[in-house]
Amino acid sequence: MTSRDMRLGSPTATSGRSRRSWVASSRSARASTPRSPAIRNIVPPRCAPTSAKTSNSRKITPMSETPTASEGDQERRVDDLAAARREIPRPLAGSGGLISSINVSHPGGVPKRPIDRTVITTRGLIGDGQRTKAPVHGGPEKAVCLFGVEQIARVNADGHHLYPGAIGENLTVSGLDLGGLREGDRLRIGPAESGPIIQLSEPAAPCKNIAGSFEDWRIARVSHKVRPEDSRWYARVLREGPVVTGDRIELLGAADTIGQ
Template sequence: MPRLVAVCAVHQLRPDAGSLGVTAIDKRALEGSVRIGPYGVRSDVQASRKHHGGLDKAVYAYSAADAEYWESELGRDLYPGWFGENLRIEGLDVNAARIGEVWRIGDTVELEVTMPRTPCATFARWVGGRDARGWVKRFSDAGRLGAYLRVRRSGDVSAGDAVEVVRSPEGAPTVLEVYRG
């Protein structure tokens, strides 16, 4: 059964060379029960609301298996939240999720898959060092993007909660298919 490994929110805003001068990509796991509402995880923020957040990008989910892949590739530990994700999920191929698919986490929260993450220059700068060069293309080519979700039902979740796919629209494109066009 798929499960929630961690719920993450911004740890601190970081200076960034991009046009805003700051990024909220530095997310970390929260302890205990965490509220998820229409605009995402309570206490989380997005520095660029033009490209992140809002109702259709309220929550960003990333797979534990994909994080392990990148740990091997980059030769370093990539803690929950490192990808800027709000939810680290184990046992579910997030990139194979269908657009419109509905997930239940814990007893009450329902999320709907809306779109893939599009990697950007801010993410490349976050990766840093020798790995930053060509990062956007490398991340894209690997097809380990993660998914944005809309909140259909608010509630509280905790690490360890079950993640259940309650509806998957037959014939709808997957997250990866939408990204690759």
């Protein structure tokens, strides 16, 4: 027996103890030794349990599960925005204003330049042209385009740069709330006996051709879906006739009352 065996207490150093009993007693001693609580409770940081609900907890949705708005959803949001705006007072039949400016351009395009007088026909104003043909611009359903002086003032208050004819309207009117008009409304211009009668056909959708008049090209400022009170209107011509700057323009009513 070596001195090392005596120090370690091996089976050869213990008289009458077998190797098996020595191993068994060693295991029993290790099992009876209490583990330090600090060691027993150590959990790797990445595996540490977390409470299901904490005051600052927040559900994180994977990018693959994040819903995206479809084109239909975006259109509905625009429609909801328009519906949420204040109701625009509707002008009464018999109310009206004045033709502040008559605007034409040949062969077409914007801006349109003011003239003193012309004739309104079913194909548009004499002296006016359209670079883009119907149905985009012009044609019987878009023979005349109207916009208001009051609308121009509101749009310019938002930092834009409009003036009569800048965004392509043929008739710039004052004193008549175009924002309160509806498709099918009829307007008479000038004398009751001979003046032209037009009927609103649809709002004029803004296009890139007029973008230069808007700060940061924000043409949606005159979109009927976004700002119906400041949209331009297209009109068909029910009765042809002359128009002079300063003529009265009067709301007659909807299409179902014509002739009454």
